[in-house]
Amino acid sequence: MSSLHRLPSPAPRADATSLLIALRDAVPGIAAEAATLDVDGAFPEAGLDALRNIGLLAAPLPPALGGAGFGTTPKNATSLATALRLVGRASLPLGRLFEGHVNALRLVLLHGSPAQAEAAARDARQGRFFGVWNTDGFGEPPLALAGGVLRGRKILCSGAGWVDRALVTARDDPEAPPQMLLVELAPGERADLSPWRAQGMRASATGAVDFTGLSADLIGQKGDYLRQPDFSGGAWRFAAVQCGGVEAVLGLLRAHLNHTGRGGDPHQAARLGQAAMAAETARLWVDSAAERAEAVSPPPDTVAYVNLARLAVERAALDVLELAQRSIGLQAFMRPNPIERVARDLATYLRQPAPDRALVGAAAHVLEAKAEPGDLWG
Numbered sequence: 001m002s003s004l005h006r007l008p009s010p011a012p013r014a015d016a017t018s019l020l021i022a023l024r025d026a027v028p029g030i031a032a033e034a035a036t037l038d039v040d041g042a043f044p045e046a047g048l049d050a051l052r053n054i055g056l057l058a059a060p061l062p063p064a065l066g067g068a069g070f071g072t073t074p075k076n077a078t079s080l081a082t083a084l085r086l087v088g089r090a091s092l093p094l095g096r097l098f099e100g101h102v103n104a105l106r107l108v109l110l111h112g113s114p115a116q117a118e119a120a121a122r123d124a125r126q127g128r129f130f131g132v133w134n135t136d137g138f139g140e141p142p143l144a145l146a147g148g149v150l151r152g153r154k155i156l157c158s159g160a161g162w163v164d165r166a167l168v169t170a171r172d173d174p175e176a177p178p179q180m181l182l183v184e185l186a187p188g189e190r191a192d193l194s195p196w197r198a199q200g201m202r203a204s205a206t207g208a209v210d211f212t213g214l215s216a217d218l219i220g221q222k223g224d225y226l227r228q229p230d231f232s233g234g235a236w237r238f239a240a241v242q243c244g245g246v247e248a249v250l251g252l253l254r255a256h257l258n259h260t261g262r263g264g265d266p267h268q269a270a271r272l273g274q275a276a277m278a279a280e281t282a283r284l285w286v287d288s289a290a291e292r293a294e295a296v297s298p299p300p301d302t303v304a305y306v307n308l309a310r311l312a313v314e315r316a317a318l319d320v321l322e323l324a325q326r327s328i329g330l331q332a333f334m335r336p337n338p339i340e341r342v343a344r345d346l347a348t349y350l351r352q353p354a355p356d357r358a359l360v361g362a363a364a365h366v367l368e369a370k371a372e373p374g375d376l377w378g
């Protein structure tokens with residue numbers, strides 16, 4: 001673990017345009033690191049340092065707190081969507097980690113007290129890394145809060161052992177809605193990465209974290225974590241990272257066809273065209289969902305719209321994976337061809353909570369709506 005992780009360097013202030021230019025410059029280095037980290041327990045340390053040095057860890061803060069306001073208005077939402085796509089295109093594990101950082105900051109800013117928001121903003125400006133850990137072990141009691149002290153653990157915690165500030169959900173009553181807490185963690189503390197033996201996303205340091213005996217700051221009220229439209233509406237951010245993965249596969253498919261001189265074959269050309277359509281469909285859904293979810297007053301159909309967006313991106317990703325694997329053939333399944341790793345990362349990261357519920361909920365909205373189909377999302 002680098003000393004930089006322990007003593008993060010302050011992030012420079014920058015506007016959205018210069019942040020995105022700096023990120024585009026950093027993408028080749030992030031992608032090069034990702035290619036070397038396809039092993040259990042790995043973590044994209046240099047990639048995170050790059051985001052930190054560019055100022056992206058502070059970018060989701062509003063300008064008044066020293067950030068670029070990424071994701072805080074419809075206009076800035078597309079800047080954040082672009083950043084999430086670019087990071088995801090270079091490294092899906094780093095994209096997942098950055099998405100969690102953005103989500104945690106957003107929840108503290110939205111639901112924390114002014115002093116908690118100030119403290120989180122200061123930490124982010126200093127380069128501290130945040131995460132959101134909500135998943136309780138299947139068949140285990142959920143993380144419990146008794147007398148201000150935590151008991152139990154969370155599973156599927158990305159950045160376990162690396163996150164400096166973890167936003168977790170816990171319950172003081174199994175029947176009551178969860179309470180958010182912000183926990184300060186030291187590097188390497190309480191993390192168990194041994195259960196994460198996943199097909200892809202190996203370098204996301206996703207593991208279990210035991211919180212027993214820790215106390216932490218309460219953030220907001222019970223139930224705030226699940227408050228709509230933010231809870232489901234925030235899915236546009238993981239969809240943006242996934243969209244970056246789709247673009248990575250498309251880029252690798254194109255490079256293969258150019259390299260092999262097979263791109264003029266009509267079957268190959270048709271598949272490349274279909275893959276390009278799917279990737280652009282995903283990007284358009286993501287940008288549109290981001291603008292809607294980050295409106296000053298998100299419209300009432302936001303949850304339904306974002307649910308469709310996340311599933312449209314999933315569909316596009318599955319289609320592009322199939323098209324690329326068919327076009328490239330066996331080489332797409334052979335290490336060290338980068339598409340072998342990126343495809344595993346993308347297929348794994350596509351698994352997000354309750355896709356059936358998202359589709360059925362959106363369908364119920366369409367069923368009940370009075371507007372003509374073309375005006376449904378006016």
Ligand SMILES: Cc1cc2nc3c(=O)[nH]c(=O)nc-3n(C[C@H](O)[C@H](O)[C@H](O)COP(=O)(O)OP(=O)(O)OC[C@H]3O[C@@H](n4cnc5c(N)ncnc54)[C@H](O)[C@@H]3O)c2cc1C
Pocket residue numbers: 096100131132133134135155156157158159201204206348349351352353354355356357
């Ligand atoms: C790389 C990676 C990193 C992650 N990092 C984090 C993290 O940092 N923090 C965190 O909190 N979580 C994290 N997660 C967990 C993530 O948020 C989801 O909880 C997890 O991916 C859910 O996947 P699943 O396919 O098991 O979902 P499920 O929701 O279990 O879905 C599986 C299938 O079951 C269906 N289904 C769901 N519920 C029901 C039901 N009640 N009855 C019948 N069918 C049902 C679904 O529609 C779907 O078809 C991470 C996951 C990944 C892949």
